[in-house]
Amino acid sequence: MTAKAKEHATETSSQAWQKSFLYSVWIANFLSWFILGNARNQFPKLARELGSSPQTVGLIVGCLGFSLFLGFFLLRKSDRWHFRRRYLFGAQTVAAGGLLMIYFSSSPFFFALALILIGLSASVTYYSSLFYAIQLSTQKGKGTGFHESILSIGALMGPLLGGLGAHFWGLRIPYLICLSFLLAAVASEAAILRRRNTPN
Numbered sequence: 001m002t003a004k005a006k007e008h009a010t011e012t013s014s015q016a017w018q019k020s021f022l023y024s025v026w027i028a029n030f031l032s033w034f035i036l037g038n039a040r041n042q043f044p045k046l047a048r049e050l051g052s053s054p055q056t057v058g059l060i061v062g063c064l065g066f067s068l069f070l071g072f073f074l075l076r077k078s079d080r081w082h083f084r085r086r087y088l089f090g091a092q093t094v095a096a097g098g099l100l101m102i103y104f105s106s107s108p109f110f111f112a113l114a115l116i117l118i119g120l121s122a123s124v125t126y127y128s129s130l131f132y133a134i135q136l137s138t139q140k141g142k143g144t145g146f147h148e149s150i151l152s153i154g155a156l157m158g159p160l161l162g163g164l165g166a167h168f169w170g171l172r173i174p175y176l177i178c179l180s181f182l183l184a185a186v187a188s189e190a191a192i193l194r195r196r197n198t199p200n
Helices: 003-041 041-049 053-075 085-104 108-136 141-171 173-197
Strands: none
Touching: 003 041, 003 085, 003 108, 003 141, 003 173, 041 053, 041 108, 053 108, 053 141, 085 108, 085 173, 108 141, 141 173
């Protein structure tokens, strides 16, 4: 194989594993907004049921918005997370921790911490999804359109399924539903990334 052919093969391989990151992050971003939908719509009902005042619930939910802002601010300062599995899976591990905290805890402090973790996780998947969609799509508008469509479906399905779970089985069930979907998503992402042999 000539040097030019080797260079072309390397470039093609690099593009392939970058695309695999895009597909994996789209899955992750879908789940992030699935979880966010429940955090924004179902969590206040749980907190009120446990005796938190409306002011306390507002402050706790505000932690979610603050952590999203903080995550976006930090991500724009660095490129170390670009195309790195450990940041993607690390963010989703953080989200899983937040979901378990909501499921097992009844403390406003731990609820606030849980929503901070969920917000930070979502900031990673959202920022990554948008970044990769713009960078890797030949048609930027089409790439960002997919990004927005995927998160919108997650934002719709999350509260819908979580609401059904809460109605029939209890106000903590939405977080088990989110966790089960999250585990399935991580398994799918790992399969995609393993097939492409992507860097850590």
